[in-house]
Amino acid sequence: MSVVQSIKSAAAAAIKALFDQTIPAKDIAINTTKPEFEGEYTILVFPFTKFSRLKPEETADRLGKYLQEHNPDLVAGYNVIKGFLNIQVNEQYWAQYLQQHFNNRNIGKKPSNGKKVMVEYSSPNTNKPLHLGHLRNNFLGYAVSEILKANGYEVIKANLVNDRGIHICKSMLAWQLFAHGDTPESTGIKGDHLVGDYYVKFESILKEQTEPIIARALEHDYKDFEGADKERMEKLVTVFHKPEIQADQEKLDKLNDEIKELSRKQTEIMQQAKIMLQQWEAGNPEVRALWATMNGWVYKGFDQTYKRLGIDFDKMYYESETYLLGKDLVEEGLAKGILFKKEDNSVWIDLTADGLDEKLLLRGDGTSVYMTQDLGTARLKYADYQMDQSLYVVADEQNYHFKVLQLILQKLQEPCADGIYHLSYGMVELPSGRMKSREGTVVDADDLIVEMINTAEEQTKASGKLDDMSEDALGLLYNMIGLGGLKFFLLRVDPKKKMVFDPKESISLQGFTSTFVQYAHARIKSILRDVAPDVDKLEGYCHKGSLTTLEKELIVLNEQYDNVLEEAAKEMSPSVIANYAYQLAQTFNSFYAEKKDGIPVHSVKQAETPEKQKLRLQIIKLTATTIAKSMKLLGIDVPERM
Structure with a gap:
């Protein structure tokens, strides 16, 4: 059960105890707490005031106290902002989650829901x-x-x-x-x-x-x-x-x-x-x-x-084999009186009552139109x-x-x-404007692939960090970086929005790019090779001490992967995954780079205690797995070295 599901179940039980009201846990609205407030998750309390007969702030306060008193392993604290109850999850809960999942290669894979979709x-x-x-x-x-x-x-x-x-x-x-x-x-x-x-x-x-x-x-x-x-x-x-x-x-x-x-x-x-x-x-x-x-x-x-x-x-359809299929549907529609013929023998449907217009489905000479074909193909x-x-x-x-x-x-x-x-x-x-097939001004996919891979090669060679890699391994890496940059750039924007593609920007090591995310993954893999090639053996370890802000933030972000998956499916938007992968890589980079008095705060190799080293190894191993899983959904591979 995820943290959100646990909080929902606890909240449903609290509402029953406090206000004698039965609410399905799934109907309780929970969001991620805004960065400016303390806590990880926020319960929307306004719907509960109709039976609590209290102000939103009072309702939230009573609910927060009950949750903290009766679920101390889950809820460590809370705060109320107007009608919102911000929940602080017990740090030990996060440590236990990390222990159970850091080595789980099946994260983000949900059981069959029995539904079938054609894309x-x-x-x-x-x-x-x-x-x-x-x-x-x-x-x-x-x-x-x-x-x-x-x-x-x-x-x-x-x-x-x-x-x-x-x-x-x-x-x-x-x-x-x-x-x-x-x-x-x-x-x-x-x-x-x-x-x-x-x-x-x-x-x-x-x-x-x-x-x-x-x-x-x-x-x-x-x-x-x-x-x-x-x-x-x-x-x-x-x-x-x-x-x-x-x-x-x-x-x-x-x-x-x-x-x-x-x-x-x-x-x-x-x-x-x-x-x-x-x-x-x-x-x-x-x-x-x-x-x-x-x-x-x-x-x-x-x-x-x-x-x-x-x-x-999985399946190929060809218009040459389907373009006549819709004619049967047209004949059936005529027989049912749903469609009608005009004087020239053409067949139409009147959609004016639905706020649309009349639509041609069959020309007077009996030839079909695109709509006719699509009707038959849908059937x-x-x-x-x-x-x-x-x-x-x-x-x-x-x-x-x-x-x-x-x-x-x-x-x-x-x-x-x-x-x-x-x-x-x-x-x-393109930055130069819209492409036109008729005039031959489109950007050819094959040419673009070559350009992206060549750019990746130039950038990699300029870094001079991989001179010991074989030519075959380098070729695979250039493909990973080049195609990853192309895919990520085209998927990171909400599908509904128009976009301008800039090849150079798409493959930059800085900013909202696949290369940035891939590099974070490669950096983690380098740390693991150096410090703990046998990191899998930490499955029995559960951290007992306190967590720094960024340690907890990384665990929380990883735990949210399942919710992000659900949101991406609900929105039909890979941009949700792209944004999440970037946020995870960005947070890891902050974790890796943070210093105090010139000394790394989250060093893994030179951690302040053996316990902290084990904790951080679990955190970065889980982060690398989640990054790889997220990017794989976008069709992007992540390298072991960059």
Whole structure:
């Protein structure tokens, strides 16, 4: 039982004795005491005043006295600040906790809770390599999966690969037109990079063909347009030339985007791509063969990147195999009267009563849209695993999409509906601004990995501390530091927030970085090698004396790991773990560095007594274990030496 659980149980018993009220221990609110007040944990007393019929301060005082008198092994003292009861835990309790857990390699591993969760993440397109934006997605999905596992969930890591559609045909067409038979083997270019180069090539040609169409349209020459597109462009251009629009940059930018997209549709190369997509959907053997070949190049490239990043999956889904599944749901929805058809035979759902709008689910020609596919895939995933919850790790640009997806599934009474959870995250930008795939201005994941590892190598060599390590060991260390810096930097920020990635800052030895945490772990391991390689033999030792402030603070922080795990799972936020690991490393560094009159206060090797040495060995051993466990949840390894 954790300290928090012990205090809750004791408080529930005290409330029953003092006020004759039965309160479940789990319903008693307890927080970590603020640093400016004495104590470790704080009980929120305000809810108890309705039956105590006393002021909050008086209620807290009576509860504190009872706890101290009847639970002296747990509660050493208390103080009251308004309606808050701050509890000082008995130092001997902390010593006993340390004895029981300092050598426990299973800390942070909770028993099965019988619940099953699918976490869908990565979800790349097969027309380009993984980039910086994908990395935040992959790291979030992996870390959340590991955090949920540690909390007792059965987790299925899933990847839905976007392997079909017009964007895939763009790369295929550009390869047909310009590659002259090039392959990854003939060029020495990684498969996903080669295919991505032709996507950029397509967009470059598309841009060239689009610009004159836009120029003609703005001069009221609409020869490039027909039918509804012509009517739409005429209206857009009319609005474009209005003085009030020209004076409003935000409206002008939006209008320019509409004109650009409509013009892109009219280009020769886009028309060719549309024909290729139609041929793919019709099962054209040559198009399908090219599609399979180029996707194969990309999958091989993805696998290499995933392996290097330490990212894995339990189940792969492919859009080419799932995009038609939603049509059955649409037909069922029509039969139930939940969906409706318009005059052009398109199928819609009306969500206006729910504060949303009408949503297209099937085009008039019978082709599906993304929502149709996601409906069918949601049903398929549930049929495969019957999970309690289905997490989608997708950027916040799709917030509305997932709100609509869940609502439609609820109206269709699909059993998977209530378990849908959109783990929304903010986009990653560079100090120079936002990345754009079309223009080839993204930061390639493979290039970034190399840059991070090279930076780690430069910093390590500059320190000159590891000249005796073998080349293989140094290579592993550079990977640990480089990839750790990358992962930690992208995970330390709350997922909901946008962020700016700075490679140099991410690998600094100072500040809120993985390198800082890794170095604390390596320093502890160095002390243990030097002082007590047989530290495991201290299992029978329980310290009887007093604790310094930082000795106790480190024990308390370690004990809070289980609560941090629960919070991280509840918030679906690896940043909770990252912040905790940093705080633990920071507190250890303060413990290690504190001096009085120039003499280290917490020396392990030259401790003032054998008892203090044993205590500190237990403390730092537990701290190293907790740091390693925390970082492992984030997909980050910690070194024995740095």
